[in-house]
Amino acid sequence: MIGVKQLRSKNYDQKTTIKKQHTATHPYSGRKAVLATMHGKELAIGPPFHKLLQVSIEIPEGIDTDRLGTFTGEIARKGTPLETLRKKVKIGMEHLGIPYGIASEGSFGPYVYFPFIAQDHEILLWIDDERGIEVVEQKISTDTNYNSKTVSKRNYLGYFLNKSFSPSHALIVRPNSGFIPGLTFKGLKKVNEVKEAIKRCAAASTDGLALVQTDMRAHMNPTRMKVIGELAEKMAHRLATLCPNCSCPGWGIVDVVQGLPCGGCGLKTEQIAQEVYGCPSCDLRKTMPRQDGVTKSSPAYCHWCNP
Numbered sequence: 421m422i423g424v425k426q427l428r429s430k431n432y433d434q435k436t437t438i439k440k441q442h443t444a445t446h447p448y449s450g451r452k453a454v455l456a457t458m459h460g461k462e463l464a465i466g467p468p469f470h471k472l473l474q475v476s477i478e479i480p481e482g483i484d485t486d487r488l489g490t491f492t493g494e495i496a497r498k499g500t501p502l503e504t505l506r507k508k509v510k511i512g513m514e515h516l517g518i519p520y521g522i523a524s525e526g527s528f529g530p531y532v533y534f535p536f537i538a539q540d541h542e543i544l545l546w547i548d549d550e551r552g553i554e555v556v557e558q559k560i561s562t563d564t565n566y567n568s569k570t571v572s573k574r575n576y577l578g579y580f581l582n583k584s585f586s587p588s589h590a591l592i593v594r595p596n597s598g599f600i601p602g603l604t605f606k607g608l609k610k611v612n613e614v615k616e617a618i619k620r621c622a623a624a625s626t627d628g629l630a631l632v633q634t635d636m637r638a639h640m641n642p643t644r645m646k647v648i649g650e651l652a653e654k655m656a657h658r659l660a661t662l663c664p665n666c667s668c669p670g671w672g673i674v675d676v677v678q679g680l681p682c683g684g685c686g687l688k689t690e691q692i693a694q695e696v697y698g699c700p701s702c703d704l705r706k707t708m709p710r711q712d713g714v715t716k717s718s719p720a721y722c723h724w725c726n727p
C-alpha cells in the first residue's frame with residue numbers, strides 16, 4: 421500500500437527513466453474498471469485509460485456517491501479525502517463485482533503559495549483488489565473558477581457571473597444563514613434562474629442574504645473536468661509503468677527528499693532535492709535526482725540568505 425505516504429509526493433509528472441510499457445502485454449490490457457461517479461467523470465477519465473492502458477471504464481448505475489458528503493454541505497464529509505475516496509471506489513467495485521476501481525475527489529480553497537487566488541486540489545485513487553494495491557495521484561491547479569459571494573436580492577451579480585464563466589459553468593444558491601431543506605438550488609445556468617433563487621434564499625435567510633457559489637460538480641464545471649482529465653492521464657501513464665523488480669503496475673514517485681542546496685551559500689534548504697520512486701506492491705525504492713534537472717535552490721528559499 422502506498423496510501424497516505426504518497427500524498428507527500430506533491431505534483432510531479434511521471435516521466436521516469438524506467439521504460440514504459442504501453443503494449444498489449446500489460447496486465448491491465450483488455451480489462452474493465454469501475455468508476456464511481458454520478459457526475460459524468462467518465463468523459464475525462466475514460467479516454468486516457470482506454471488509450472494508454474486499453475482499460476474500459478464501467479459506470480455503476482444507481483449508486484449514490486453523495487451520501488459520502490457533498491460540496492454544498494447538506495451531508496458533511498467525514499474523514500480525510502483519501503478515506504472518502506477509498507469508500508467511493510469500494511462502493512463501485514462491490515456494485516459491479518469488478519476487482520479494479522477508480523474514483524476522484526476534489527477540494528477547493530485558497531492557493532497554498534498565493535492565497536488571493538483559488539486552487540483545485542484533485543486526488544485520484546486506483547484500487548486493484550487482485551494485487552492488493554492502491555495507487556494515488558494528485559494535482560493542484562489554479563485553473564479554477566472556484567468562488568463564492570453573499571448577496572442581497574438587490575445586489576448586482578454581473579462581475580461575479582463574468583468571473584465564474586457562467587452560463588457554461590453553473591452556480592449554486594442557498595440561504596447565507598445555513599442549509600434550509602428545499603432551498604439549495606444547484607446547476608443554475610441561466611441568469612433569471614439565479615436571480616429567482618437569490619430572491620427566495622435571501623428572503624428565507626435570517627440575515628437577508630443569499631450565498632452564491634460556483635457549482636464545482638464535474639458535469640457542471642468544464643474547467644474542473646479538464647483538470648480531472650489531465651490527472652487521469654497522469655494516472656494512466658503511471659499504471660502503464662511496471663515495477664522493474666516485480667512487474668506490478670503503478671511504479672512512480674512515492675516520496676521526496678528535501679535539502680536542495682542553496683545556489684548562494686550552499687546550505688541545505690527545504691526545497692526538494694531528490695524524488696523517491698516506488699512500487700505499490702514490493703519494497704523496491706529508487707532515489708533519483710529531480711526530473712526537472714534543478715540542482716540548486718534560489719537563495720530566496722534559503723533561511724541563511726533570506727532569513
Ligand SMILES: [Zn+2]
Pocket residue numbers: 682683684685686687719722723724725726
Ligand atoms: Zn543560502
Ligand SMILES: [Zn+2]
Pocket residue numbers: 663664665666667668699700701702703704
Ligand atoms: Zn515491485
